[in-house]
Amino acid sequence: MTSARANAQIAESLATLTHLLARGDDPARDGEKRLDSILKHKPSFFVGGFNPDGAVKWVEEVEIIFEAMECANENKLALGTYMLREEANQWWKNTKLRIGNGGVVITWEMFKREFFNKYFPADVKNKKVVEFMRLEQGNMSVAEYAAKFESLCAFSPHYNTPEAENDKCVKFESGLCPDIKHIIGCAEIRNFTTLVAKARISDEDGKAKSNYFKAVRGKSQDRAKPYEVKGRGSARGGKGKEKVDGDKCYRCGKIGHRSFECKKDKDDEKLMKRVALVIEGQENDFKMDENGVVRFRGRVCVPDVPELKKMIFDEGHKSGLSIHPGLVKMYQDLKKLFWWPRMHKEIAEYVYACLVCQKSKIEHQKPSGLLQPLFIPEWKWDSIAMDxxxxxxxxxxxxxxxxxxxxxxxxxxxxxxxxxxxxMSHSEDEDVQKLNCEGLSEANHSRPIRLQVIKGSSEAKEFPKSSEGLH
Structure with a gap:
């Protein structure tokens, strides 16, 4: 009986498998296979609306998928229109009835022509052409300019033909910055790929040269300008003691007084004198590294700029890696990297003004008293610990x-x-009420068990005399 039932189940399984294999070879399922294949590429769906750039990108994405699938031309229309949704799907239903009248076979190229007439009209295309004709590099890098040039060039088919390679190079070269055009123009490069590469190299070399001279100028001291008026006089009127409300001090950045009236500490002037001695080779403790940074015994000299010091304090005290250290710890950490006069005093003022430290540091808390030691048990299982x-x-x-x-x-x-x-009970005055466990029957101890429980303060809890009371 059992053997016959098993044979019947095997026969049924073989029949099911044969049916599935037959379905896999069914030509009627080819369309379903193609649809599954294109959906594996996760194409985007087009819902319509006025979105010219989105319409162009959608068509480009679909055609890239078709090329990867090696999709036949007769299948492109069905697969492409499957990805239309909402307003775009309704538009295609109406358009298909119109252009398919009389049994006309609709192709993918016919669909694209109707699609662009609807979602990428001629006026938008003309604006793209005008934008391409007026395109210049401006503040863009050569790489960014070339990328935008290629994207807009698609709307001017003339420049995409092999015969127009010379015109394309001339158009690209005319939009370059004058300093790059001066270098590239005399070479008369008429291969577009080579022209873009040479222009990009020239752009990068020019930026590197500019950065180098900026760094060199930053190392030298600012020299006095020949037209500056010495003393307290003003070039505007000659009355140096006359205070003007609109004057701005270049030393502290505040309005209402001039630099010679500024009461700001003279630490920066002392530091600049040190720098002058370093340049002359007369200073041993102060050095200047290859980046033009002044260092005192290897530590960076910080100028007297409140905003800069506050950034250093915040990073060293309450950043994600510092977590509110105390005065000594914070000073020891910062003095490894930085130096400025009265550094310890300013760090102390910052730490003592921290509200979080005032609330949490131990020096602001009341003493909790001496620690109470646990008693020494006199008998086994007289006191236990558990976890x-x-x-x-x-x-x-x-x-x-x-x-x-x-x-x-x-x-x-x-x-x-x-x-x-x-x-356990939430009340401190009640004993343990229930242990939802099984298995302490082998530890049937005759003496009461004491457990040290910490719930705000230490107190002893009495367990039952045997494990029969544990349930």
Whole structure:
């Protein structure tokens, strides 16, 4: 009986497998296979609306997928129109009835012509052509200019033909910046790829040269200008003691006084004198590195700029890696990297003004008193310690936690698998009410068990005299 039933099931499975293989060879399912193939590329759907750039990008994306699939021309229309949704899908239904009247076979090229007439009209195309004709490099890099040139060139088919390679190079060259055009123009390069590469190299070399001279100029001191008026006089009127409300001090950046009236500390002037001595080779502790940074015994000299110092303080005190260190720790950390006069005093003022430190640091808290030692047990299992090991996979019996009970005197331990953790009362005056576990029956101790429980303060809890009371 059993053998006959097994043979029947095998025959049924073979029939099902044969049916599935036959369906796989069914030509009627070729369209479904093509659709599954194109959906694996995760194409975007077009919903319509006035979005000319989006319409062009959608058609380009679909044709890239067709090329990767090696899709036949007769299948492109069905697969492409499948990705139309909402307003675009309704438009195609109406357009198909119009252009397919009389049994005309609609191709993918006919669809693209109608699609662009609807979603990329002639006025938008003309604007793209005008934008291309007026395109110049401006503030863009050569790489950005070339990318935009190629994208707009698609709307001017004349420049995409092999015969127009010379005209394309001339158009690209005419939009370059004058300093790059001066270098490239005399070479008369008429291969577009080579022209773009040479222009990009010239642009990068020019930027590197500019950055180099900026760095060199930054190392030298600012010299006095020949037209500056010495003393307290003003070039505008000659009355140096006359205060003008609109005057701005270049030393501190504040309005209402001039630089010679500024009461700002003269630390920066002292630092500049040190720099002058460094340049002359008369200073030993102060050095200038290859980047023009002044260092005092290897540490960066910080000018007297409040905003800069505040950024350093914030990074060293309350950033994600510092976590509110104290005065000594913060000073030791910062002095490894930075130096300025009265550094320790300013760090102390910053730390003492921190509200988080005032609330949390131990020096602002009331003393909690001396620590109370645990009593020494006189008998085994007179005092125990326990813990729970959780987060374990469930066993076949549903246990997922290990209850660890250790005798404080002999260090004997029980490891008991339980289903839930210890459930304790929220009241400090009640004993342990329930242990939802099984398995302490082998530890049937005759003496009462004392457990040290910490709930705000240390207190002893009495367990039942045997494990029969644990349930």
């Amino acid at each position: 729970f090991v959780g987060g374990l996979p469930k066993t076949t019996k549903g246990n997922e936690v290990i209850w660890v009970v250790v005798d404080r005197l002999t260090k004997s331990a029980h490891f008991i698998a339980i289903k839930v953790l210890l459930v």
